[in-house]
Amino acid sequence: MRVTRTAKAGTLESNDIFIMVSPSEAEGVTLELQSIVLAQFGRQIRETILRTVAARGVTQISILAQDRGALDYTIEARVETALDRALAEPGVIL
Amino acid sequence: MKRLRRTMLFVPGNNPGMIQSASVLGADSVILDLEDAVSLSEKDSARKLVTKALRSWSFKTTEVTVRINPITTVYGPLDLEAMLEVQPDILLIPKAEVASIQEVEARISAYEAAKLGGEAVRTKLFALIESAAGVEHVHEILASSPRLVGVLFGGEDYTSDMGVARTMGGMEIEYARNKVAVACKVHGVDAVDTPFTDVDNHEGLLADARKAKAMGFTGKAAINPRQVGIIHKGFAPDPVEVRYALRVLEAMEEAEAEGKGVFSLDGKMVDAPIIQRARQMVALAEKLGMVKGSTASKDTKNANDSLEGGLV
Numbered sequence: 165m166r167v168t169r170t171a172k173a174g175t176l177e178s179n180d181i182f183i184m185v186s187p188s189e190a191e192g193v194t195l196e197l198q199s200i201v202l203a204q205f206g207r208q209i210r211e212t213i214l215r216t217v218a219a220r221g222v223t224q225i226s227i228l229a230q231d232r233g234a235l236d237y238t239i240e241a242r243v244e245t246a247l248d249r250a251l252a253e254p255g256v257i258l
Numbered sequence: 259m260k261r262l263r264r265t266m267l268f269v270p271g272n273n274p275g276m277i278q279s280a281s282v283l284g285a286d287s288v289i290l291d292l293e294d295a296v297s298l299s300e301k302d303s304a305r306k307l308v309t310k311a312l313r314s315w316s317f318k319t320t321e322v323t324v325r326i327n328p329i330t331t332v333y334g335p336l337d338l339e340a341m342l343e344v345q346p347d348i349l350l351i352p353k354a355e356v357a358s359i360q361e362v363e364a365r366i367s368a369y370e371a372a373k374l375g376g377e378a379v380r381t382k383l384f385a386l387i388e389s390a391a392g393v394e395h396v397h398e399i400l401a402s403s404p405r406l407v408g409v410l411f412g413g414e415d416y417t418s419d420m421g422v423a424r425t426m427g428g429m430e431i432e433y434a435r436n437k438v439a440v441a442c443k444v445h446g447v448d449a450v451d452t453p454f455t456d457v458d459n460h461e462g463l464l465a466d467a468r469k470a471k472a473m474g475f476t477g478k479a480a481i482n483p484r485q486v487g488i489i490h491k492g493f494a495p496d497p498v499e500v501r502y503a504l505r506v507l508e509a510m511e512e513a514e515a516e517g518k519g520v521f522s523l524d525g526k527m528v529d530a531p532i533i534q535r536a537r538q539m540v541a542l543a544e545k546l547g548m549v550k551g552s553t554a555s556k557d558t559k560n561a562n563d564s565l566e567g568g569l570v
Contacts, residue, residue: 173303179275237314238274241307248302257332258302 166224171249174234174242181234183213183246188226193217199231212236216243220251262286262545263448264477264493265486266323266410270295272304277311280320283483284490287321292337293328293352301333305340312344323348323384329361338362342369345381350410354385356398363403381405384450388412389419393434400445410479411438413452426462428469439474451478453485460488467492500543503536510536 170186188194197210209231216239217225227243234242248258267285269276271292280288290311296304308324324346326337330353341349351362362383370378383405387393393416400406413431417424424430435451442449451470454463467478467489478489506523510533513521521528543549 177273177275179278180273234274235278235315237310238307241310242303245303245306248306258336 165221165251167222167247167250169250171246173245173249174238176230176232178232179234179238180232181209181239181242182228182230182232183242184228185243185246185250186226186228188224191224193223194226195229196227197229197231199229200233201231208236209234209239212239213243216240217247220244220247222247222251261321262477263321263408263450265480265489266450266477267480267483267486268295268325268453270304271308271324272296272300274307274311277307278315280322281317284486285320285480285483286477287323287348288317289323289325289350289479290346291325292333293325301327301336305333305337309340309344312341312346321348322346323350325350325352325386328353329358329365335365338365339369342366342373342379342381345379347380348382348384348407350384350386352386352412353389353392353415354387354399354409355389355392356395356402359383359385359399359402359406363405366405382407384408384410384448386410386412387434387438388415390416392416393437396438396441397444400441400447406445406447408448408450408476409438409442410450411435411452411475414455416452426456428466435470435473435475442476443474448476449474451475453479453481455481457482457485460484463488464492494546495539495543495548497548500539500548503539503543504549506532506536507540 167185168187172184174180174182176182199209213229252258263286265285266287266289268289268291269280271290290308292304324341327333383403385399387409416434417430422430439449454466463485470478471493480486480489506528509521509523
């Protein structure tokens with residue numbers, strides 16, 4: 165499945181993560197991750213994002229993630245919300 | 259003795275940092291808010307975040323309440339369905355009136371039948387009474403669902419509905435407060451008072467909390483973590499009253515040992531209501547760690563001795 169619309173979720177506040185998903189021309193998942201704890205937790209954050217995207221069956225997507233120290237469940241929540249928004253039928257209230 | 263709800267602290271449901279720290283702020287219950295604290299464009303985001311937090315995050319011993327959106331809005335049923343999947347301790351139902359509580363009750367019952375094979379969810383309900391109709395029908399509301407364990411009175415929306423100004427004195431909400439407190443006592447549920455909105459006025463909050471306690475409320479909502487300790491102070495038993503209650507129970511034990519049915523203390527007759535109030539007072543003091551020992555063990559003499567300076 166591929167994303168055909170751009171959508172955002174989350175904020176740049178402490179303990180949160182801002183996620184923007186958008187259509188990608190290339191096959192696969194492209195992830196650009198910025199984080200205040202990139203050195204310590206970059207791999208874990210990346211894995212959480214990719215796992216959440218895969219669980220939704222999305223295989224072609226571009227993701228920008230700006231992390232401010234979010235816990236795993238917050239990362240999952242923000243990624244899922246962004247995907248829900250990007251994949252929702254127009255006019256559907258989420 | 260049932261769980262204490264001296265404070266129910268509102269926490270915005272779309273703020274990860276505040277949700278993470280909710281359990282260390284000292285409140286007896288935290289209200290993860292999906293309603294007024296969340297803009298219309300972020301309802302989905304907050305619902306998802308709170309759902310994930312309830313699945314993954316430990317709130318330790320703090321009771322977790324979730325305020326959903328009114329069931330009459332498009333968001334209310336979505337919130338309810340999502341929350342039933344994770345079953346918080348309490349769901350706070352806003353704009354509570356008989357019809358809205360019945361609607362929530364019916365939806366929960368349908369969920370139990372469809373998803374749980376008839377098994378009951380663990381989640382209980384709190385009615386947020388914040389309208390003139392809600393206040394006038396508080397008894398009917400409390401009778402409309404066996405899951406209700408309390409009422410939170412919302413003074414701001416109530417006065418808005420009444421079309422009257424909100425004042426520091428609070429005369430305009432006095433009738434509603436009395437009615438809610440008495441109705442809750444009749445139905446055996448908790449009565450939680452409206453938040454005090456001037457977060458920098460600590461003296462005013464303490465006085466308002468004491469007033470609510472005197473009216474029969476069991477707790478008060480908080481909108482800022484700094485209010486929690488002040489409200490607890492306002493709802494704490496007076497050490498002088500606790501000491502007297504311990505003496506009543508001690509005198510009662512002596513009277514029982516001597517086979518007396520009626521007895522007096524300090525020249526005043528002690529009857530059943532005084533003994534009952536003394537038992538409640540001591541039980542609360544024990545729960546708050548103000549006294550050691552237990553009335554259940556009939557060790558009131560030791561408990562009385564342990565009330566050093568009012569607090570232990």
